[in-house]
Amino acid sequence: MANLSQPEATNIAAGQNPPPEQHDHLDDHAFSFSPITLKKLPHLSDYLQDLQPACPNPLDHNSFFHPSDGFYVNTSDVVLRQVACRLSPSGTIASPSHHLAYIRAGPRKQIFFDHCATRAAIVTCGGLCPGMNTVIRELVVGLWDLYGVRQIYGIKAGYRGFYSIHPLELNPKMVHNWHRRGGTVLETSRGGFDLTKIVDAIENHGFNQVYIIGGDGTMRGAVKIFEEVRRRKLKVGVTGIPKTVDNDVGIIDRSFGFQTAVEMAEQAIHAAHVEAESALNGVGLVKLMGRSTGHIALHATLSSRDVDCCLIPETEFYLEGKGGLLEFLEQRLKERGHAVVVVAEGAGQDLIPRSTAQKEERDESGNMVFLDVGAWLKTELKKWWDREHPHELFTVKYIDPTYMIRAVPANATDNLYCTLVAHSAIHGLMAGYTGFVTGPINGNHAYIPLADVAQAKNEVNIKDHKWEWVRSITNQPDFVKSKQNSV
Numbered sequence: 001m002a003n004l005s006q007p008e009a010t011n012i013a014a015g016q017n018p019p020p021e022q023h024d025h026l027d028d029h030a031f032s033f034s035p036i037t038l039k040k041l042p043h044l045s046d047y048l049q050d051l052q053p054a055c056p057n058p059l060d061h062n063s064f065f066h067p068s069d070g071f072y073v074n075t076s077d078v079v080l081r082q083v084a085c086r087l088s089p090s091g092t093i094a095s096p097s098h099h100l101a102y103i104r105a106g107p108r109k110q111i112f113f114d115h116c117a118t119r120a121a122i123v124t125c126g127g128l129c130p131g132m133n134t135v136i137r138e139l140v141v142g143l144w145d146l147y148g149v150r151q152i153y154g155i156k157a158g159y160r161g162f163y164s165i166h167p168l169e170l171n172p173k174m175v176h177n178w179h180r181r182g183g184t185v186l187e188t189s190r191g192g193f194d195l196t197k198i199v200d201a202i203e204n205h206g207f208n209q210v211y212i213i214g215g216d217g218t219m220r221g222a223v224k225i226f227e228e229v230r231r232r233k234l235k236v237g238v239t240g241i242p243k244t245v246d247n248d249v250g251i252i253d254r255s256f257g258f259q260t261a262v263e264m265a266e267q268a269i270h271a272a273h274v275e276a277e278s279a280l281n282g283v284g285l286v287k288l289m290g291r292s293t294g295h296i297a298l299h300a301t302l303s304s305r306d307v308d309c310c311l312i313p314e315t316e317f318y319l320e321g322k323g324g325l326l327e328f329l330e331q332r333l334k335e336r337g338h339a340v341v342v343v344a345e346g347a348g349q350d351l352i353p354r355s356t357a358q359k360e361e362r363d364e365s366g367n368m369v370f371l372d373v374g375a376w377l378k379t380e381l382k383k384w385w386d387r388e389h390p391h392e393l394f395t396v397k398y399i400d401p402t403y404m405i406r407a408v409p410a411n412a413t414d415n416l417y418c419t420l421v422a423h424s425a426i427h428g429l430m431a432g433y434t435g436f437v438t439g440p441i442n443g444n445h446a447y448i449p450l451a452d453v454a455q456a457k458n459e460v461n462i463k464d465h466k467w468e469w470v471r472s473i474t475n476q477p478d479f480v481k482s483k484q485n486s487v
């Protein structure tokens with residue numbers, strides 16, 4: 001823990017409030033930092049007494065790198081979790097009361113793995129996401145070119161591939177064009193997590209670096225693998241690379257593939273708008289990915305400007321009655337003759353009738369199987385119009401671009417992100433860190449304990465200005481307030 005302060009740089013006497021006119025114009029040096037708590041990151045030396053001494057980083061002799069002062073990251077380089085804060089009138093930080101910091105990602109001057117003895121395994125788990133092949137490619141190329149590792153293997157078909165399929169040997173020539181392909185060449189699957197079999201396979205194959213690419217469920221599995229490896233006292237570094245097109249992984253700024261998904265989602269919204277605008281009383285209905293969070297729907301709505309109503313899992317909505325969705329669409333159709341509705345897949349699940357069996361149904365990852373809110377909403381809209389306007393034309397064009405979005409290659413921004421996150425993961429494992437996730441925090445890549453990321457969620461903050469911005473663009477009702485007012 002560190003306590004940083006600059007009390008001498010202020011022109012405000014200690015214990016004295018500044019004049020009112022200074023509240024909004026505090027001198028940029030007139031503040032003191034709250035205590036900073038550095039999150040401890042697991043290291044192989046924590047449990048391996050016979051860990052070989054650190055050796056110089058081979059980047060010292062890499063013809064493409066010329067390490068100078070500041071090139072290597074050291075233990076005093078950290079990334080703050082929160083950079084925005086509120087100053088009290090006295091110039092001290094009023095909120096938050098303390099700051100979390102994470103170890104900054106990047107190459108270290110000393111490493112703990114000999115390139116000749118390093119055997120790396122790369123696995124992709126869960127659903128597809130733009131950029132998966134880019135991450136694989138950059139892991140292979142980074143290990144090969146930066147650290148001279150020649151034993152790199154792909155684990156096929158997700159977690160079950162560790163113990164059921166022979167590993168695929170990888171090299172830069174093989175993966176050269178993988179970043180131009182959607183999906184994952186290594187193939188993926190859900191479920192298949194058998195901890196004992198997986199760690200046995202890691203040990204039997206002699207892997208000492210494991211790179212796990214997946215979503216929140218995969219990260220929870222990675223935590224268990226790391227803990228079992230540590231329990232067995234194996235010299236195996238384990239790192240997770242968050243993959244979730246929904247952008248629902250917490251702590252990090254965003255996960256790879258998200259910006260590509262928003263870009264593709266906007267195209268679907270444009271198509272729905274064209275269909276709706278070309279019909280009499282036309283409604284374009286677009287269902288986007290987002291089981292527990294509505295980030296794709298929110299950002300695509302903001303990008304498009306053609307959406308009349310955006311429905312996300314973080315907010316309730318209702319159909320009938322004053323202030324409901326149907327009343328709102330009725331007014332929009334009268335005013336404009338068309339409307340566009342965007343709904344995240346996890347929104348409105350409590351409104352859809354379910355059988356007892358459907359309530360208990362789970363997928364292979366243990367998640368509740370969601371019903372198709374888009375198809376249900378389309379049916380409800382048609383029922384409503386037939387009931388209220390039986391002799392008038394009405395069209396609902398329903399677009400579900402889910403699999404089109406998941407399957408595309410990453411765009412340029414996400415490709416760059418994938419390179420940075422892959423190289424950061426390599427640098428971290430080479431430095432002896434383990435049980436961590438790498439990702440950007442406030443624009444700077446950091447190493448975060450796996451357990452923290454596995455538990456954290458990144459939900460849309462409906463009190464944030466972004467959600468208010470959505471409502472100001474769409475002019476949609478605040479369903480919660482409207483519902484309370486109608487009771």
